[in-house]
Amino acid sequence: MAKSSAGVTIAAISTALGEGGIAIIRVSGSLAFDVTGKFLTRKNFDVSGKLYLTNLIDEHGSVIDRVLAVHFNAPKTYTGENICEIHTHGGILAARTCLELLLANGARLAEPGEFTRRAFLNGRIDLSQAEGVLSLIKSRSLEALHAAARTLTGELSGEIRRIHSKILELQSNIEVNLDFPEGEVFDGSILPELEKVITQLDDLLSRCQSGMALQNGVHVVIAGSPNVGKSSLLNALLHRNRAIVTDIPGTTRDIIQDSIVINGLPVTLSDTAGLRESEDVIEAQGVKLAHEAVKNSDICLYVVDSSRELTSDERNFIDSLDLAKSIIVFNKADLETKADITCEKIHVSAKNLSGIEELKSLIYERASRNAILSDGLNVSSGQLEDIRESLNSLKDAKYSLMNHEGEDITAGLINSARVNLLRVIGLDAGDELLDSMFSRFCVGK
């Protein structure tokens, strides 16, 4: 979708298709009022933003629906263009007939996210706010919704602009020194100022990581030897019998997935086949899948049966785990403990449900990496990467400053930190970036 397509009048059904109270057809562009005017019996919509009752008619004058219609006059509209919205009665046919009439008479069907893309191109919102719009639509928990709303209302943009102007100040202070090759007039306040900006950007990055975790959720894999109680633990975490539990080792073969929400954090749980060498072709495939799942997980719950001693395979597996993203679960706490290990562990009983709430809190803690998730801000993965790169450039700039590598090198690094930050709010964004961003939206948004 090229930038030049802005201006052509576009139309789409903005509500979900299906039976409902009302359906809204949205039209945006310089000809929005002319295109819709042909099919509305009311001719004057004097007040911008006011809903008027009118009839929707077809080319022959037959009434299709009694509707509410509203004109929003450019430029203070969602897209920055003239917008007309027609509120038909819910149901697929009235809305679809209305849309077809508009498409046959001067409007083009909007592409996914095209209304919001126009809002961005016309300066009504920046790119981080556009991401907020998308996240708001896709939120799966109230906390994720709050994070999206904070971004949509401009909290992230405000922070980015504030940090950007501080970086700009630093950059110009350093560039002044480029005129003095000996560097003898070097301003000693630059380093502490740079450190302050690094701390601020670091905080912002962790708020964005929190927002991302709230939006995407985390993937938790339950792994361990056969019969230790992995499937029982899945059922305990879900509070329902999702997976088959038996005392026969090798019961679970395929990966069994389900999800829970912990303090607003969506968590996908995967129960896996017990890890062991197996001659059984099906079980061996399950074990292979289990290893892959552990590798791709955000957090691994490594379950052991605490009522028996650990095997050398289990000890080796624990040694190979990245403990920052793993939780060692000593299951069967209702029985006498025989297992022993020095690293941190949590005692639970999937049978009598002791320790399950504590385990959920631990999963939340690990996932949030001690950041406060309720402070989250929404970004796309590309925007998160831009913030991270910006931070890395600032850290490199600090290193180069401390090691007297030269003001030109420091200034170059600070400049790239600044440019990366601007990308987050969409300044200098190319068509390619915008295409990938807005293609994730639905039609009509």
Ligand SMILES: Nc1nc2c(ncn2[C@@H]2O[C@H](COP(=O)(O)OP(=O)(O)OP(=O)(O)O)[C@@H](O)[C@H]2O)c(=O)[nH]1
């Ligand atoms: N006493 C006690 N028994 C448990 C507990 N958790 C699971 N069990 C029992 O341990 C046996 C194995 O449980 P599963 O949940 O099927 O174990 P698994 O790790 O999924 O086993 P595989 O799928 O074969 O790898 C069953 O008989 C469970 O009833 C527990 O906390 N306490």
Ligand SMILES: [Mg+2]
């Ligand atoms: Mg199982």
